[in-house]
Amino acid sequence: MNSKLETLNRWVEEVAASTQPERIHWCDGSEAESDALVELMLKSGDLIELNPRTHPNCYLHRSHPSDVARVEHLTFICTENRDDAGPNNNWMAPADAHAKIDALFAGSMRGRTLYVIPYCMGPIDSPLARCGVEITDSPYVVANMRIMTRMGAAALARIEREGELREGSFVKGLHSIGELDPARRYIMHFPQDLTIKSIGSGYGGNALLGKKCHALRIASWQARGEGWLAEHMLIVGIQNPKGDIFYIAAAFPSACGKTNLAMLIPPESYRAAGWKMWTVGDDICWMTPAADGRLWAINPEAGYFGVAPGTSEKTNPNALAMLNHDAIFTNVALTGDGDPWWEGLPGTPAKDWQGRDVVLNSSGASSGPAAHPNSRFTVSARQCASWSPHAEDAHGVPISAIVFGGRREHLLPLVFEARDWTHGVLAGAAMGSETTAAATGAVGVLRRDSMAMKPFCGYNFADYFAHWLTFDQPAAALPKIFHVNWFRKGEDGKFLWPGFGDNLRVLEWIIGRCSGDEGAEETPIGNLPRTQDLNLAGLDLPHGKLEALLHVDIEGWLAEYESIGEYLASFGARMPAALLREHRRISALLAEAESETQPVGTP
Numbered sequence: 001m002n003s004k005l006e007t008l009n010r011w012v013e014e015v016a017a018s019t020q021p022e023r024i025h026w027c028d029g030s031e032a033e034s035d036a037l038v039e040l041m042l043k044s045g046d047l048i049e050l051n052p053r054t055h056p057n058c059y060l061h062r063s064h065p066s067d068v069a070r071v072e073h074l075t076f077i078c079t080e081n082r083d084d085a086g087p088n089n090n091w092m093a094p095a096d097a098h099a100k101i102d103a104l105f106a107g108s109m110r111g112r113t114l115y116v117i118p119y120c121m122g123p124i125d126s127p128l129a130r131c132g133v134e135i136t137d138s139p140y141v142v143a144n145m146r147i148m149t150r151m152g153a154a155a156l157a158r159i160e161r162e163g164e165l166r167e168g169s170f171v172k173g174l175h176s177i178g179e180l181d182p183a184r185r186y187i188m189h190f191p192q193d194l195t196i197k198s199i200g201s202g203y204g205g206n207a208l209l210g211k212k213c214h215a216l217r218i219a220s221w222q223a224r225g226e227g228w229l230a231e232h233m234l235i236v237g238i239q240n241p242k243g244d245i246f247y248i249a250a251a252f253p254s255a256c257g258k259t260n261l262a263m264l265i266p267p268e269s270y271r272a273a274g275w276k277m278w279t280v281g282d283d284i285c286w287m288t289p290a291a292d293g294r295l296w297a298i299n300p301e302a303g304y305f306g307v308a309p310g311t312s313e314k315t316n317p318n319a320l321a322m323l324n325h326d327a328i329f330t331n332v333a334l335t336g337d338g339d340p341w342w343e344g345l346p347g348t349p350a351k352d353w354q355g356r357d358v359v360l361n362s363s364g365a366s367s368g369p370a371a372h373p374n375s376r377f378t379v380s381a382r383q384c385a386s387w388s389p390h391a392e393d394a395h396g397v398p399i400s401a402i403v404f405g406g407r408r409e410h411l412l413p414l415v416f417e418a419r420d421w422t423h424g425v426l427a428g429a430a431m432g433s434e435t436t437a438a439a440t441g442a443v444g445v446l447r448r449d450s451m452a453m454k455p456f457c458g459y460n461f462a463d464y465f466a467h468w469l470t471f472d473q474p475a476a477a478l479p480k481i482f483h484v485n486w487f488r489k490g491e492d493g494k495f496l497w498p499g500f501g502d503n504l505r506v507l508e509w510i511i512g513r514c515s516g517d518e519g520a521e522e523t524p525i526g527n528l529p530r531t532q533d534l535n536l537a538g539l540d541l542p543h544g545k546l547e548a549l550l551h552v553d554i555e556g557w558l559a560e561y562e563s564i565g566e567y568l569a570s571f572g573a574r575m576p577a578a579l580l581r582e583h584r585r586i587s588a589l590l591a592e593a594e595s596e597t598q599p600v601g602t603p
């Protein structure tokens, strides 16, 4: 009995009665508690200590080889009415879902410790923050939640304070690693009861329930009811040489560049001119309209659970520098010196992510990746050199632009600007991206991933688009909306755009559009920079590449719009008419543009 809040105590008791743990531990978030947990995990083999000279307080965790990513096919939204979950989600009736998963929880914690983790998503005193309690039998989850959220005594105090005012003020998340058997693994959400139940996985978004389950799936449901937005977006501050800071929120699907953009280091010529970047968040953004009509955003998280492979001195030096101490690595490889290693780093791996010896061939390469493609680091946000001094502001930061972007080899130009909010919502809804290793299943398959929320929206996408459209009010001062694509490839199969730090060149045009200082060309799909509108100083882009990146292929777009139309239609009658109208409007512009390029008389 450890809380002043009766409802919380009762829930913990009920869970304990069913899961049968050997003991119960209420997490206070203290240093001593963390040290004891690390000690325990080093003994059990859950953690391996990394080279303490180069990486003090850093540990490696190897997850079960069948448990290395999110499992979208085992993730359910359990609403009373199936249509409320929508075709974008797997659905199960709440009673059936509870029955199915409760049977798996029965006795699942026998011989284990049940940890009660009170946590706060967002700055602890922010009116925009929300709390939850995760019950888990995984000490690895506790250690990660301690980094990723404001966890412990202060969160519990807020939960008790709010709980006394009203019932159901915190999200209840129940997690057990169960048998780590993919056949007995489910991630279930009951948005109407602010409840999450997850069993059978100890990995990332499946197990750290504050992150995807709470801060996106449950929060998106709450946000619709309360008039705000819970989004899969990074938040970055861009400071120009005059000292003005513009905050941009960007939604890219999993493993499509959020962490990289959030920590961007400007190219040399920009640094010399005085440009600076500030990181507010790298994965989740909660945005609320304020009295000034603008959207103000907080990052509900306190740390980064970032993709390791590809993180290097060249691509993301800010990230690399923060990983030298107090970090947890999951499924990375090891060098002979006990340093963490992944593809993209110098040096050679000695042990792969499963702890097997790496056998190098005659040219010095291993047969497959030594680090798992979805291997990750967990680290406190404060360790990032570009961490924004405003990241903890209770009212958040004002957003000037919203950027959508996917991983698209073809067609999608480097950047375009939506004409207005409705067009921007359509551009977000129409987002497509090639799948990545962040979820189990095939990689590189193009699918629609509206607003990068396909795996994370806790309700019907049609209702979600309608909710987005409601923000367009006469008194609103909404951000402008853009779409970017860093992943266009040329005929040689190589990326056309250098990406990473050079993405600031595109961001500069974006903020210039917001302040009215930059030019553009109108096209049927939106406004694009002309080559002279981009700052290319110090960039050696071979001739033809920029033209290709900024080309609008009308034929290709007609086909794309036909496919977008089919996608919108697949949601049936709930799809907002305004979005369908916007789709028809742009389709007509494309058809007109096509007919203009055809010689008269051709069919």
Ligand code: GTP
Pocket: 252, 253, 254, 255, 256, 257, 258, 259, 260, 261, 282, 283, 305, 306, 307, 309, 310, 311, 315, 438, 486, 487, 495, 498, 499, 500, 503
């Ligand atoms: P989640 O944490 O899964 O939500 O992903 P994320 O969007 O934060 O992805 P992240 O920034 O970690 O990027 C993942 C992959 O994209 C890495 O392999 C990066 O190297 C690659 N990447 C990021 N930015 C760029 C870019 O501008 N160009 C190219 N070509 N690749 C990029």
Ligand code: SPV
Pocket: 069, 070, 203, 204, 205, 206, 211, 212, 253, 254, 255, 283, 305, 438, 439
């Ligand atoms: C993602 O897949 O979008 C992530 C990683 O940010 S996880 O927390 O595992 O979902």
Ligand code: MN
Pocket: 232, 253, 254, 255, 283
């Ligand atoms: Mn993510």
